[in-house]
Amino acid sequence: MATTPAGKSASKPAKKQMRPAIESGCPDGMQYVHPVMLRNFGQWESHTHPQPGVLCHTAASGESIWTVRAGTQRILDVYTLRKLCDIGDEYGDGHVRFTIRSNIEYMVDAEAKVQPLIKALTDAGFIVGGTQNTVAMISHTQGWLHCDIPGTDASGIVKSMMDELIHEFTHAEMPNRVHITTSCCQINCGGQGDIAINIQHTKPPKINHDLVANVCERPSVVARCPVAAIRPAMVNGKPSLEVDEKKCICCGACYPPCPPMQINDPEHSKLAVWVGGNHSNARSKPSFQKLVAAGIPNNPPRWPEATAVVKKILYAYKEDARDWERINDWIDRIGWPRFFEITELPFTKFHIDNWRGARKSLNSSSHIRF
Amino acid sequence: MTDSESGKKHDTPMLDHLETGPWPSFVSGIKRLRDDHPSDRVNGMANDLLGQLEHSYKTRKGYWKGGTVSVYGYGGGIIPRFSEVGDMFPESREFHTLRVQPPAGNHYSTDVLRTLADSWEKHGSGLVTFHGQTGNIMFIGSTTENTQHFFDEINDYGFDLGGAGPCVRTAMSCVGSARCEMSCTNEHRVHRELVNNFVDDIHRPALPYKFKFKVSGCPNDCMNSIERADFAVIGTWRDDMKVDQEAFKDYVDRKGRQHVIDNIITRCPTKALALKDDDSIEVDNRNCVRCMHCLNVVPTAFSPGDDKGVSILIGGKRTLKIGDLFGTVIVPFMKLETDEDFERITEIAEETIDFFAENALEHERTGEMIERIGLVNFLEGIGVEVDPAMIDHPRESSYVRMDEWDAEAAKWFERKEQDKDAAAGGA
Numbered sequence: 002m003a004t005t006p007a008g009k010s011a012s013k014p015a016k017k018q019m020r021p022a023i024e025s026g027c028p029d030g031m032q033y034v035h036p037v038m039l040r041n042f043g044q045w046e047s048h049t050h051p052q053p054g055v056l057c058h059t060a061a062s063g064e065s066i067w068t069v070r071a072g073t074q075r076i077l078d079v080y081t082l083r084k085l086c087d088i089g090d091e092y093g094d095g096h097v098r099f100t101i102r103s104n105i106e107y108m109v110d111a112e113a114k115v116q117p118l119i120k121a122l123t124d125a126g127f128i129v130g131g132t133q134n135t136v137a138m139i140s141h142t143q144g145w146l147h148c149d150i151p152g153t154d155a156s157g158i159v160k161s162m163m164d165e166l167i168h169e170f171t172h173a174e175m176p177n178r179v180h181i182t183t184s185c186c187q188i189n190c191g192g193q194g195d196i197a198i199n200i201q202h203t204k205p206p207k208i209n210h211d212l213v214a215n216v217c218e219r220p221s222v223v224a225r226c227p228v229a230a231i232r233p234a235m236v237n238g239k240p241s242l243e244v245d246e247k248k249c250i251c252c253g254a255c256y257p258p259c260p261p262m263q264i265n266d267p268e269h270s271k272l273a274v275w276v277g278g279n280h281s282n283a284r285s286k287p288s289f290q291k292l293v294a295a296g297i298p299n300n301p302p303r304w305p306e307a308t309a310v311v312k313k314i315l316y317a318y319k320e321d322a323r324d325w326e327r328i329n330d331w332i333d334r335i336g337w338p339r340f341f342e343i344t345e346l347p348f349t350k351f352h353i354d355n356w357r358g359a360r361k362s363l364n365s366s367s368h369i370r371f
Numbered sequence: 372m373t374d375s376e377s378g379k380k381h382d383t384p385m386l387d388h389l390e391t392g393p394w395p396s397f398v399s400g401i402k403r404l405r406d407d408h409p410s411d412r413v414n415g416m417a418n419d420l421l422g423q424l425e426h427s428y429k430t431r432k433g434y435w436k437g438g439t440v441s442v443y444g445y446g447g448g449i450i451p452r453f454s455e456v457g458d459m460f461p462e463s464r465e466f467h468t469l470r471v472q473p474p475a476g477n478h479y480s481t482d483v484l485r486t487l488a489d490s491w492e493k494h495g496s497g498l499v500t501f502h503g504q505t506g507n508i509m510f511i512g513s514t515t516e517n518t519q520h521f522f523d524e525i526n527d528y529g530f531d532l533g534g535a536g537p538c539v540r541t542a543m544s545c546v547g548s549a550r551c552e553m554s555c556t557n558e559h560r561v562h563r564e565l566v567n568n569f570v571d572d573i574h575r576p577a578l579p580y581k582f583k584f585k586v587s588g589c590p591n592d593c594m595n596s597i598e599r600a601d602f603a604v605i606g607t608w609r610d611d612m613k614v615d616q617e618a619f620k621d622y623v624d625r626k627g628r629q630h631v632i633d634n635i636i637t638r639c640p641t642k643a644l645a646l647k648d649d650d651s652i653e654v655d656n657r658n659c660v661r662c663m664h665c666l667n668v669v670p671t672a673f674s675p676g677d678d679k680g681v682s683i684l685i686g687g688k689r690t691l692k693i694g695d696l697f698g699t700v701i702v703p704f705m706k707l708e709t710d711e712d713f714e715r716i717t718e719i720a721e722e723t724i725d726f727f728a729e730n731a732l733e734h735e736r737t738g739e740m741i742e743r744i745g746l747v748n749f750l751e752g753i754g755v756e757v758d759p760a761m762i763d764h765p766r767e768s769s770y771v772r773m774d775e776w777d778a779e780a781a782k783w784f785e786r787k788e789q790d791k792d793a794a795a796g797g798a
């Protein structure tokens with residue numbers, strides 16, 4: 002909105018009438034739903050998985066709907082979006098949706114439309130898959146492309162890893178589905194994953210004391226620190242903040258409210274890998290991911306070291322887990338010592354939690370695998 | 372003179388590496404906007420965006436900073452981005468994201484996607500994401516001035532901004548009843564009734580911190596609501612699950628008894644399943660916790676029961692500030708069928724948000740607030756009675772004052788009587 006200094010407005014042309022917003026909120030999705038799905042709303046009985054990337058749901062009425070799922074680059078340019086629409090119009094029924102992991106789904110009312118649709122998508126460079134026991138599309142954050150506090154890029158890591166994991170996206174060969182996530186800072190917008198690749202800062206913030214007083218609301222920044230390591234201080238005669246570097250856990254929580262407390266470090270911000278996050282209630286209760294590897298270089302444009310760790314874990318799981326075990330189920334069965342043994346990842350003092358509630362993560366029994 | 376001023380394309384040797392390989396390349400997409408789009412404005416934005424991103428790849432640092440941008444009448448909904456290296460990359464100097472609420476269930480027609488694409492290339496960069504991690508359509512890359520023009524245009528045909536900042540956020544719901552046999556509720560209606568009741572709290576950030584609704588139609592929780600939502604609504608059922616014994620026997624026949632024992636019977640978390648000698652299955656429904664595993668493995672044989680409804684869990688969030696928290700049960704089961712049922716769930720949400728607004732500290736999520744004050748204080752604040760389904764186990768510590776034990780025990784028995792009467796009256 003253009004601002005006009007007070008008192009000068011009279012001499013200017015009449016201010017443009019602003020359009021009041023229509024506070025309509027979340028649009029009704031039903032207007033876009035495929036007619037077969039609309040007719041059978043709430044009346045679905047069962048589904049099959051004819052091939053990776055394809056689902057067939059059948060309703061009580063006997064009607065079926067086929068879904069073809071394809072992976073995209075998520076950061077879509079309008080050309081790619083229109084291409085996806087063209088395919089939907091020519092080979093589908095013009096009804097699509099997006100999954101929580103940014104795959105596009107085409108719903109069609111006849112089995113005969115499935116293979117031509119797959120061919121059209123494949124010919125246009127999209128990747129059909131991502132259903133059932135595949136490695137699904139990596140959940141994707143913003144990173145250097147758009148975030149204000151990123152330690153790394155997201156689009157590049159996702160692209161690099163999906164290039165290497167493409168067989169696992171197009172073939173349902175995993176014991177159960179695998180959800181991989183990325184996050185460009187420790188806030189972890191990517192969320193919980195069977196495998197999560199997250200930035201882990203290793204050095205306290207570097208403070209630009211000249212800017213703190215003007216840019217940061219100091220009491221808010223002090224309050225934001227999880228370990229009370231920040232306190233107000235006068236530095237070079239200016240009000241600023243100082244960090245008790247022995248207490249600092251390098252979480253970066255102070256950086257968003259106070260950008261002069263730079264936490265991202267081109268050399269010392271590393272990647273860490275976590276495993277066993279599972280949102281589903283199936284079998285065990287939902288679980289949070291656990292640290293397994295750290296100190297991995299943040300190495301654009303292809304991040305090969307991170308991909309290597311992910312593949313090591315993924316293929317150990319593929320080899321050793323039983324059907325229907327998610328990564329957390331698998332590790333629950335084989336135990337952590339065996340996990341570190343077969344993935345050949347080092348176990349260090351940093352794997353032992355010391356945050357609140359940490360004693361609950363210790364082995365308070367004589368249950369030990371030998 | 373910078374590359375932009377001379378109209379020259381920035382070299383992107385590092386990003387170029389991301390144009391190889393089988394997965395679709397976002398770099399190629401942005402280059403297409405730079406090279407092929409008829410609008411000079413779009414070409415320039417794409418060129419300088421690539422330039423800045425290449426600069427980030429080289430120096431391993433981000434160069435965007437926030438600010439304050441919104442549309443007329445709103446206080447949020449836009450993620451402002453101003454470049455810290457705007458002198459080098461002037462045409463993407465302002466590169467704000469508009470967070471737009473998707474239709475519930477993320478359903479689209481190709482027509483509406485084309486309409487959105489047309490509006491966006493007129494006013495923005497031409498880059499869009501379906502969807503961000505909070506669930507919004509992310510229209511990435513607009514100048515401050517054009518955010519208003521783009522919003523005015525899409526708002527006219529039914530789209531509205533989502534939440535950003537300390538406010539009620541855009542909600543998410545699964546495909547649910549529209550296509551999934553596991554669905555136990557009308558996710559679409561729950562999603563819209565909840566979130567559209569709080570449009571003011573979405574558009575004008577005034578809460579202690581963010582507040583997220585997510586709706587999953589069954590305990591598979593495809594929307595990650597327990598781990599990511601302050602207010603998680605999860606479909607479930609309370610009568611017996613349905614078993615098609617013929618379909619099950621057919622499955623045993625095809626897969627073998629060993630497979631069924633290994634993959635279904637022994638995977639039941641409460642040992643509620645038994646394989647009988649005639650290859651039928653016996654379900655101990657009293658001890659089934661609706662984990663969904665057997666339904667997932669044999670969807671043709673197992674289905675949710677008929678007495679469907681939802682559970683509500685409060686307080687899920689990720690690490691900052693005090694560590695990860697799961698949502699925990701505050702309503703073990705409620706029906707969601709009549710208008711009155713929907714009014715009741717909206718009322719619970721209102722009570723929760725009012726309590727949160729009044730009692731949370733700045734930048735504190737609901738889960739953290741409950742951790743600080745205790746679940747009982749929260750339940751009393753929103754007028755919900757305690758229930759043993761809210762806990763894993765009762766208190767282990769004896770450090771507690773229990774002056775009003777007798778009164779509380781009497782309350783419990785009184786509620787039990789009321790429940791019994793209600794059940795008798797309903798039957």
